[in-house]
Amino acid sequence: MSDDTDIAKPIKKPKRVLPERFKSYKNVWVFVEHEHGHVHPVSWELLGKGRKLADTLGCELAVAILGGTAPEVRALVDEAACYGADLCYLMQSDVLADYRNQTYTVGMTELVNAYQPEILLLGATAQGRDLAGSVATTLLTGLTADCTGLEIDPSDKSLLSSRPTFGGSLMCTIVNLATRPQMATVRPRVMPMPARQSGRTIRVIEHPFSLVEEAVVTKVIDFIPDARADKPQLAFADFIVSGGRGLAKPENFAKVFALAKVLGAEVGASRPAVHAGWTDPERQVGQSGKTVRPKLYIAAGISGAVQHRVGMEGADAIAAINVDANAPIFDFANYALVGNALELLPALQAAFEKRLAAARARQGAAAQDEGAR
Amino acid sequence: MHIAVCIKQVPDSAQIRVHPVTNTIMRQGVPAIVNPFDLFALEEALRIKDATGATVTVLTMGPPPAEEALRKCLSFGADHAILITDKVFSGADTLATSFVLASALRTLNERQPLDLIFTGKQTIDGDTAQVGPGIAIRLGYQLLTYVSKIRELDPAARRLVVERRAEGGVQVLQSALPAVITMLEGGNEMRFADMPGMFRAARQEVEIWNRDGAGITDLTQVGLKGSPTAVAQVFGPKPKAVKAQRIEGATPAEMAEAFVDKLFADFPQLEGELLAHLDQLAGQDSGLAAPQGESA
Incomplete structure (x- = not known):
């Protein structure tokens, strides 16, 4: 092979x-994803x-809401206002009651062609990716998947979308050259949830939907909700302990679970650990897994490749255990525990147990004092 | 029945390393594999072949070495393989890629009408999940993404029922052929190639289609020219402004205690939040346990 390396120098801007x-x-649009009366928080x-992009551009922030004729759908409009939308394009029809690719693709394509947004953002979820890939094709425009950063280029006001590349070992910035809207998807939990402000007003533009049910090929014949209990709720966990290939053997994941139990934490894993079959793919944290924003993230035996980092660097506190003092994870962790994870995990378990027991004892003593008074 | 499976040859990303000093990708010795998600698609197609005698054709757009990935698919039991390769295709983003694949699939459909097109839910190198939807829209086929299971398939009635992973649950969809299905991982397990399969694959012809073979005349839609997006910059991750605090300790136990002390000193609310969280979990557990206690 002639080129062993691709130099990561800045490429001349196309x-x-x-x-x-x-x-x-003009205007920045967000597609509001909802299913069975629940809005996906990514919206x-x-x-x-x-809001930030619209303010930088000096334009309006709009939402596109498609759905059935139930009052819950209408209620989403006011909710969108509370999260910062100035304007709502609303398309209601019984044919749109459930998400289906054909109907939503037709609806979104009609809205975009009629009202012409400059930027269109969707969640990188099963629904958002299904729709984004389709609408970008009907509109023949550029779409960047799973962005971790969105900025406005001060020179020409175009959108700069950043995402991991090369299997998550480097980052890249993608631009949309000569088409509009500039489309991007963003995974849940990548962007922080804005504060909800009640009392904001919103303008609503209703647009009719053109398809009748007879013209729609695919029918939803059932929806089986996930049983909450048996799936890891990683994305919204406040405490996470994750393991990677540094644990050496699949059996050693038990030490991760043991520490997690003491903290009431969810268990996460790196991509290599999941690919090796050491744990359930539902537990994968990173670009191709879940994005998390816990209060505390403990990473054991994880090197810290970009694709893992983008999934967890929103944590308030990151502690990393790795034998290699030069592991990339120490570039963005708050605490570096250089050592063997197989020894440190049980040691941490004992240290947290001791600390929590002491805190409980203090709580108990305080409650007694309260009682005595 | 005729089933096409679109695959991609990708570098085994688990083995990509970045040079720590120069921040460059070290590609040397990184093996190329069939995108793992596409193997779930191929397996599903082969299962339909086993059950109905369908013909399975695998396709890929890529440079000449991608032929190796197609041979791998032949060894598993695919009937035909087509490599779509032309210098003008290089630098394609997902929109330009779906244009080439859709053109090739149209050409293939003229040879033997297509009923189903399978592909993986996404690739492990690009992770975009955009090419499958792009193909379906361009061909006007039904799009069924993130399919975990095909419940029913009735080629005579042109009808199928699938389970699709949606947010918060599984959608059961009834749809019609022809359709594009992107398969979710884990719904099936890839078979092993047997010896006869490997010998057959080595002898079998991989068709090579260039732009003419794929029926492409409009070159403004392919490669760099046909790509609305462009990479403006590639960069390494930036270290945080504040370096990680190294926790010292002569033994693991000392290091662990030093860390716990430091953590709760730096984040004073954390202890209370952790206790409250544990109380809440304990409450949920007892709440769940109660009905069992009653029934006992």
Whole structure:
């Protein structure tokens, strides 16, 4: 092979010439994802980011809400206002009651062509990715998946979308050259949830939906909700202990579970550990797994490749255990425990147990004092 | 029945390393594999072949070495393989890729009408999950993404029922052929290639299609030219401004205690939050346990 290395030098910015017909495209849009009356929180997270983009561009922030004719759908409009939307494009029809690719692709394509947004953001979920890939194709525009950063280029006001590349070992910035809207998906929990402000007003533009049920090929014949109990609730966990290939053997994952139990934490894993079959894919943290924002994240035997980092660097406190003092994870952890994870995990378990027992004793003593008074 | 499976040859990303000093990708010796998610798609197609005698054709767009990935698929039991390769295709983003694949699939459909197109839910190198939807939209086929199971398939009635992973549950969809299905991982287990399969794959012809073979005339839609997106910059991760605090200790136990002390000193609310969290979990457990106690 002639080139063993791809030099990660900044690439000369490609030339962008926007055709005349796209110059009138304006405003930032967020597609509001909802299913069975529940809004996916990623939609509100995107409104937080979208607000900043719209303010930078000096334009409006809009939501696109498609759904059935039930009052719950209408109620989403006011909720979107509370999270920062100025404007809502609303498309209601019984045909849109359940998410289906064909109907939502037709609906979103019609809305975009009619109202011409400059930027369109969707959640990188099963629904958002299904829809984004389809709508980008009907519109023949550029779409960047799973962005971890979205900024406005001060030179030409275009969108700069950052995401991991090369299997998550480096980051890249992607631009949309000569088409509009500039589309991007963002995974849940990547952007912080904005504060909810009640009392904001929102303008609503209702748009009719053109398809009748007879024209729709695919029918939803059942929906089987997940039983909450038997699936890890990683994305929203406040305390997470994760293990990686540094644990050497699948059996050693038991030490991760043991520490997690003391903390009431969820157990996560790195991609190599999941690929090796050491644990359930549902536990994978990182670009191709879950993105998490816990209060405390303890990583044991995880080197800290970019693809893992982008999934957990939003944690308030990160403690990393690794035998290699030069492991990349120490570049972004708060605490470096250089040593053998197989020894340190049980030691941490004991130390937390002791500390928590002492805290309980103090709590108990305080309660007694309270009682005595 | 005729089933196409779209695959991609990818570098085994688990083995990619970044040079710590120069921040460059070290590709040397990184083996190329069939995108693991595509193998779930191939297996599902082969199961339908086993049950119905369908013909399975695998396709990939890629450079000439991608032929190796197609041979791998032949060894598992695919009937035909087509490598779509042309210098003008290079630098394609997902939109330009779906244009080439859709054109090739149209050409294939003229040879023997297609009923189903399978692909993995995403690749492990790009992770975009955009090419499957792109193909379906361009061909006007039904799109069924993140399918975990095919419940029913009735080629005569042109009907199928699938289970699709949605947010918070599983959607059961009834749809019609022809359809594009992107398979979720874990719904099946890839078979092993047997000896006869490997010998057959070595002898079998892999068709090579260039732009003409794939029926492409509009070159503004392929490669760099046909790609609305472009990479403006590649960069290494930035270290945090504040370096990690190294926790010292002569033994693991000392190091662990030093860490716990430091953690709760730096984050004073954390202890209370942790205790409250544990109380809440204990409450849930007892709440769940109560009905069992009653029934006992």
